[in-house]
Amino acid sequence: MAQQGIAWLPMVLWAVLVPCSAWLTPRISFPEGSPGRPLVRFHRPDVGNTTLLLLSEDGDTLFVGARDAVISLDVSQEGAMGIRSQLDWSPSENDLQQCSMKGKEMMDCPNFIRVLQFLNTTHMYACGTYAFSPRCTYMLTENLTMTSQSSKPEEGRGRCPYDPYxxxxxxxxxxxxxxxxxxxxxxxxxxxxxxxxxxxxxxxxxxxxxxxxxxxxxxxxxxxxxxxxxxxxxxxxxxxxxxxxxxxxxxxxxxxxxxxxxxxxxxxxxxxxxxxxxxxxxxxxxxxxxxxxxxxxxxxxxxxxxxxxxxxxxxxxxxxxxxxxxxxxxxxxxxxxxxxxxxxxxxxxxxxxxxxxxxxxxxxxxxxxxxxxxxxxxxxxxxxxxxxxxxxxxxxxxxxKKYSHLAAQRVRAANHRDYTVLFLLTDSGYLHKAVLLEQGAHIVEEVRVFEQHQSTVGMQLSVSQGVVFVGTSEGVVRVPVANCSFYPSCAQCVLARDPLCGWDHLGRACVEVSASPASLGQDVDEGNVEQVCLTASLSPRSRFGLDQLTTGETVTVSVSLNEVVRLQCPGTSRHAQRTWERPDSRISPDLYLHPGDGSLRFVVTPATLGKYLCLSTENGHRQTLAVYHVRQKTAPPTPTPPARPRTTPTPAPPTWTATTPGGLNPASTTGVWSKISAEVRRHMEGVSAASAAPGTLRPTGPGAVTLGGRPRDPGLEDGERLPRARAPSYLKELVVVSVLLALCLGLLLTVALFAIRQRCRKRTAPQASDGRGGPGEREALRGEPSPRASGKRCNGHGAHGSQSNGQVGSAAPKGSNGHLPNTPICPPPPCGVTPVG
Structure with a gap:
C-alpha cells in the first residue's frame, strides 16, 4: 500500500502544478514590433550600454549612465524620447593601454558608469569603472557639465567596482x-x-x-x-x-x-x-x-x-x-x-x-x-x-521563465480597491505585467522589449508618466504600463482583468481608469463578463453569437474540390479554449484536423462546403472570433453561339447496370459485344438526347433527375441551388465496360486454351485401326519381314517393338511389354552395325 501511495504522488503533484502553471501563463503575448503594443526606442550608434537609469523627481527627465557618457533624455512627451544633453567621459589612450597590460580585454576597459545619484536639486554625482581604475565626478544637472571643483576626477575606490560586470x-x-x-x-x-x-x-x-x-x-x-x-x-x-x-x-x-x-x-x-x-x-x-x-x-x-x-x-x-x-x-x-x-x-x-x-x-x-x-x-x-x-x-x-529585474506599483481600480501590479523582466527579453489577486498572480500580458541576450540590464518605473523604462546595451525602451485601447469589446476589456483598464459604456471603449472620471465596467478579481457587460448587448440571437460580429467579419473562401484548406482562428488570449463548429452539421475528427495553433484543416468535398465558426471560451464566457464561408469556385460562363437559334443540352451519361449471366459460353461473346457497341454508339451520337422531348425524364445519375433539360437534385428545396453544378461523371459506365471487357477477354482466352488442348491431344493419341492394318502390319501378320525392318532386330524385338508372338485386335495393338507397337523400347543401332540376334 505504501508503494502504491508513492506511485500516485507524482500524479497528484502534476495535477496540482499544471493548473498553477496554466494560471501563470501570460494571457496575451506581444512580439517585438507588434502593432498592438507600440513602443518607443532610443538608440544611437555612438552610445552603448545604456543600463543605469535615474528618473528626475518631476518624471520629465531620464538620466542614463552609458559607456563613456552620461545622457539626459526628455521623456515629458508621450511617445517620444530625445536627448537634452550629453557628457562624454572616456579614459585616455594611456589609461586604455595600461588596462590592456593588466590582462583585461579592451572591450572591458572603457568607462562604464555604475553610480549616478542626485546630491541636491542642482548637482549630481557619478562614478565609472574608468579602465579598471574607478573615478568619480560632480556634474550639473541642467546641462551635465563637470563642476569646477571636479576638474580632475577623484578616485572612486570603495564607491564603484573595478569590473563593469x-x-x-x-x-x-x-x-x-x-x-x-x-x-x-x-x-x-x-x-x-x-x-x-x-x-x-x-x-x-x-x-x-x-x-x-x-x-x-x-x-x-x-x-x-x-x-x-x-x-x-x-x-x-x-x-x-x-x-x-x-x-x-x-x-x-x-x-x-x-x-x-x-x-x-x-x-x-x-x-x-x-x-x-x-x-x-x-x-x-x-x-x-x-x-x-x-x-x-x-x-x-x-x-x-x-x-x-x-x-x-x-x-x-x-x-x-x-x-x-x-x-x-x-x-x-x-x-x-x-x-x-x-x-x-x-x-x-x-x-x-x-x-x-x-x-x-x-x-x-x-x-x-x-x-x-x-x-x-x-x-x-x-x-x-x-x-x-x-x-x-x-x-x-x-x-x-527566469526573472532578473522587477518594479512594483499600487493601483486604485474602478471599484476603489487597491491592487499591486508587478513588472517583471525576463532574461530572454520579455516584460511581464502581473496583478496580484487573492487567488494568486494573474499575468495580464508579456511584451518583447529586446532579443539579444543582455549581460546587464536596468529598469525604472515612472508612475507619473505611466511608463516603464528598460535600459539595455542597445538603447532605452519606453513601455507604457497600460494598453487599454487594444481591447475592442467590453468582454475583452473585462477578461484582461487589468486594474488600469475599464470599459466605458457610453463611449463604448476600453480606457484607462485614471483618465476617466466616469464609472467604468471592471472586474479584476473574477472577470465576470455577463455581470459587467450587461448593457453591452452581449445576449446573442443565436447559440453561435453571430450578432456580435459586424457584416465585414464573415470571410468568404472560394476553393476547388479536393483542395486542402486551412482556416485560421485569431488567438486573442492564451487562457481561452478555441473550438470550431458548423451551424448545420458536426465536425467529425475523421474529416478534420486540429493543429496546435487553433486552426482547422480539411479536404474540400461537397460535404465540407458551408459555414465554419471559431468560438472562444474563457472564464465561462463564450464568444465568436471568426466566421468563414467556404464555397466552391464558380466556373466562368460559357458564351452562347449567336448563330444557333437553340442549343440542345448535352445529356449526362446514362447509368448502366450490367448483369453477368451465370454461364457464359463463347457463343454469347458476340452478343455481349454487340450490346456494348450499341450503348456506346448511342451515347456518342447523342441518340438519346435527340429523341428525348423537352420535359422528358431520363436518368442522369444516382438519385437525380433532369427536368426540362436541367439536372435537379431531389434533396434541394425550391429556390435552393448547389454552389456549383456537379461535373458529369462516367465512373460507373467505365467500371461496367471494364468488367465486360475483362469477362470477354477471359472467355476468349478460355476458348483459345481449350482449342490448343484439343490439338495437343490429337497429336499424342494413337491412330485408330480399321481392322485391316497397313501393308507393314499385314506382312508382319503373315510372318514376312518388312523391307524397312528387315535385318533390324533388338533382343528379339522388331524395329517397332513388336514380338513374334504379339496378338492383333481391333484396337491399337500392344506388345507383351505393354508398349505401343510403333514405339521402340531401345534406340536404333548406328548405321552399318548389325545387331546380334
Missing part, C-alpha cells in the same frame, strides 16, 4: 553617498561604506562581516532613519554544505558616526538577517536577483512597507525557474529585535548559545555606547531568526 548598489541621503561594492582590483574586499560625509564609515575589515556577497539593491526608510541593503552571500552558519548561498538584508543607521575607541570609523549599527523565500516541502529559493520597495497605502503605518524580491535557486530540483516573495518592514524589524547568533573569532563558526543580551544590535545610537557594548555588537551581528515572507508563502512562481 561586478554588481553594486548606491543611494544618497541628505547629500551623503552610501554604497555597497568591492574595494580592490580582484574583488575580494566587499565593503558597505558612506562617503561625501563629515565622517566616512565602512565595515570592519575583520572576517565574517560579509562572505563573498553580491549586492543587488538598497532602500532608505525615512521613518526609521535606516538604509537597508539586499544581497546574497555564502552562509557560514550552515556548515553541513559547502558554498551554501543565502539571501540577506542588512541595515545601518544614517546617524551612525562610529565608536569612540572600539569600532572607530566603523559601523556600530550594522546587522544582517536571512531572507527566506521558500515553499513548503521544497528547497528555498536562496539567491536574490533584485529587490524593490513599495510604500504603504495612504494613511497606513510605515511598517506596512513591502519589499518585493526575485529569487532563484542554486539547485535544479525546485519546481520553478524564479520565485517572487514579499517581505514586510514590520517583520524585518521584529527579526532584528530578537536574538542573535554568536561568532567565534578563532574558528569563525556561529553558535546560538544563550547568553546575557548586553545590547540590541542594529539599534541606532550605539556610537555613544560603552566599549563592552560595542564589542558585543561586533560579535553578534547575525540575527538568529530568518525573515519570513508575507503569508509564509511564495507570491508567485514562474515555471518556464
Amino acid at each position: 561586478q554588481r553594486n548598489t548606491a543611494i544618497t541621503v541628505d547629500g551623503e553617498l552610501y554604497t555597497a561594492t568591492v574595494a580592490d582590483y580582484r574583488g575580494n574586499r566587499p565593503v558597505i561604506s558612506r562617503h561625501l560625509s563629515p565622517v566616512d564609515l565602512k565595515l570592519d575589515d575583520t572576517l565574517g562581516w560579509l562572505e563573498d556577497p553580491t549586492f543587488v539593491s538598497s532602500s532608505f526608510i525615512p521613518s526609521e532613519e535606516k538604509i537597508y541593503f539586499f544581497f546574497s552571500e555564502v552562509g557560514r552558519e550552515y556548515d553541513f554544505i559547502d558554498k551554501f548561498i543565502v539571501s540577506r538584508v542588512a541595515q545601518i543607521c544614517t546617524s551612525d558616526v562610529g565608536g569612540q575607541r572600539t569600532l572607530q570609523r566603523r559601523w556600530t549599527t550594522f546587522a544582517k538577517a536571512q531572507l527566506l523565500c521558500q515553499a513548503s516541502s521544497e528547497l528555498p529559493y536562496n539567491v536574490v536577483q533584485d529587490i524593490t520597495d513599495l510604500p504603504p497605502p495612504e494613511g497606513a503605518p510605515a511598517d506596512d512597507t513591502l519589499f518585493y524580491g526575485i529569487f532563484t535557486s542554486q539547485w535544479s530540483v525546485n519546481s520553478g525557474q524564479s520565485a517572487v516573495c514579499a517581505f514586510r518592514l514590520g517583520d524585518i524589524k521584529a527579526t532584528f529585535s530578537r536574538n542573535y547568533k554568536v561568532l567565534n573569532r578563532d574558528t569563525l563558526r556561529w553558535s546560538t548559545r544563550v547568553q546575557e543580551k548586553v545590547a540590541n544590535p542594529g539599534e541606532c545610537g550605539l556610537h555613544n555606547a560603552s566599549d563592552n557594548t560595542l564589542r558585543f555588537v561586533k560579535d553578534n551581528f547575525l540575527a538568529d531568526d530568518s525573515v519570513q515572507p508575507v503569508g509564509r508563502s511564495l507570491t508567485m512562481v514562474s515555471h518556464d
Whole structure:
C-alpha cells in the first residue's frame, strides 16, 4: 500500500502544478514590433550600454549612465524620447593601454558608469569603472557639465567596482553617498561604506562581516532613519554544505558616526538577517536577483512597507525557474529585535548559545555606547531568526521563465480597491505585467522589449508618466504600463482583468481608469463578463453569437474540390479554449484536423462546403472570433453561339447496370459485344438526347433527375441551388465496360486454351485401326519381314517393338511389354552395325 501511495504522488503533484502553471501563463503575448503594443526606442550608434537609469523627481527627465557618457533624455512627451544633453567621459589612450597590460580585454576597459545619484536639486554625482581604475565626478544637472571643483576626477575606490560586470548598489541621503561594492582590483574586499560625509564609515575589515556577497539593491526608510541593503552571500552558519548561498538584508543607521575607541570609523549599527523565500516541502529559493520597495497605502503605518524580491535557486530540483516573495518592514524589524547568533573569532563558526543580551544590535545610537557594548555588537551581528515572507508563502512562481529585474506599483481600480501590479523582466527579453489577486498572480500580458541576450540590464518605473523604462546595451525602451485601447469589446476589456483598464459604456471603449472620471465596467478579481457587460448587448440571437460580429467579419473562401484548406482562428488570449463548429452539421475528427495553433484543416468535398465558426471560451464566457464561408469556385460562363437559334443540352451519361449471366459460353461473346457497341454508339451520337422531348425524364445519375433539360437534385428545396453544378461523371459506365471487357477477354482466352488442348491431344493419341492394318502390319501378320525392318532386330524385338508372338485386335495393338507397337523400347543401332540376334 505504501508503494502504491508513492506511485500516485507524482500524479497528484502534476495535477496540482499544471493548473498553477496554466494560471501563470501570460494571457496575451506581444512580439517585438507588434502593432498592438507600440513602443518607443532610443538608440544611437555612438552610445552603448545604456543600463543605469535615474528618473528626475518631476518624471520629465531620464538620466542614463552609458559607456563613456552620461545622457539626459526628455521623456515629458508621450511617445517620444530625445536627448537634452550629453557628457562624454572616456579614459585616455594611456589609461586604455595600461588596462590592456593588466590582462583585461579592451572591450572591458572603457568607462562604464555604475553610480549616478542626485546630491541636491542642482548637482549630481557619478562614478565609472574608468579602465579598471574607478573615478568619480560632480556634474550639473541642467546641462551635465563637470563642476569646477571636479576638474580632475577623484578616485572612486570603495564607491564603484573595478569590473563593469561586478554588481553594486548606491543611494544618497541628505547629500551623503552610501554604497555597497568591492574595494580592490580582484574583488575580494566587499565593503558597505558612506562617503561625501563629515565622517566616512565602512565595515570592519575583520572576517565574517560579509562572505563573498553580491549586492543587488538598497532602500532608505525615512521613518526609521535606516538604509537597508539586499544581497546574497555564502552562509557560514550552515556548515553541513559547502558554498551554501543565502539571501540577506542588512541595515545601518544614517546617524551612525562610529565608536569612540572600539569600532572607530566603523559601523556600530550594522546587522544582517536571512531572507527566506521558500515553499513548503521544497528547497528555498536562496539567491536574490533584485529587490524593490513599495510604500504603504495612504494613511497606513510605515511598517506596512513591502519589499518585493526575485529569487532563484542554486539547485535544479525546485519546481520553478524564479520565485517572487514579499517581505514586510514590520517583520524585518521584529527579526532584528530578537536574538542573535554568536561568532567565534578563532574558528569563525556561529553558535546560538544563550547568553546575557548586553545590547540590541542594529539599534541606532550605539556610537555613544560603552566599549563592552560595542564589542558585543561586533560579535553578534547575525540575527538568529530568518525573515519570513508575507503569508509564509511564495507570491508567485514562474515555471518556464527566469526573472532578473522587477518594479512594483499600487493601483486604485474602478471599484476603489487597491491592487499591486508587478513588472517583471525576463532574461530572454520579455516584460511581464502581473496583478496580484487573492487567488494568486494573474499575468495580464508579456511584451518583447529586446532579443539579444543582455549581460546587464536596468529598469525604472515612472508612475507619473505611466511608463516603464528598460535600459539595455542597445538603447532605452519606453513601455507604457497600460494598453487599454487594444481591447475592442467590453468582454475583452473585462477578461484582461487589468486594474488600469475599464470599459466605458457610453463611449463604448476600453480606457484607462485614471483618465476617466466616469464609472467604468471592471472586474479584476473574477472577470465576470455577463455581470459587467450587461448593457453591452452581449445576449446573442443565436447559440453561435453571430450578432456580435459586424457584416465585414464573415470571410468568404472560394476553393476547388479536393483542395486542402486551412482556416485560421485569431488567438486573442492564451487562457481561452478555441473550438470550431458548423451551424448545420458536426465536425467529425475523421474529416478534420486540429493543429496546435487553433486552426482547422480539411479536404474540400461537397460535404465540407458551408459555414465554419471559431468560438472562444474563457472564464465561462463564450464568444465568436471568426466566421468563414467556404464555397466552391464558380466556373466562368460559357458564351452562347449567336448563330444557333437553340442549343440542345448535352445529356449526362446514362447509368448502366450490367448483369453477368451465370454461364457464359463463347457463343454469347458476340452478343455481349454487340450490346456494348450499341450503348456506346448511342451515347456518342447523342441518340438519346435527340429523341428525348423537352420535359422528358431520363436518368442522369444516382438519385437525380433532369427536368426540362436541367439536372435537379431531389434533396434541394425550391429556390435552393448547389454552389456549383456537379461535373458529369462516367465512373460507373467505365467500371461496367471494364468488367465486360475483362469477362470477354477471359472467355476468349478460355476458348483459345481449350482449342490448343484439343490439338495437343490429337497429336499424342494413337491412330485408330480399321481392322485391316497397313501393308507393314499385314506382312508382319503373315510372318514376312518388312523391307524397312528387315535385318533390324533388338533382343528379339522388331524395329517397332513388336514380338513374334504379339496378338492383333481391333484396337491399337500392344506388345507383351505393354508398349505401343510403333514405339521402340531401345534406340536404333548406328548405321552399318548389325545387331546380334
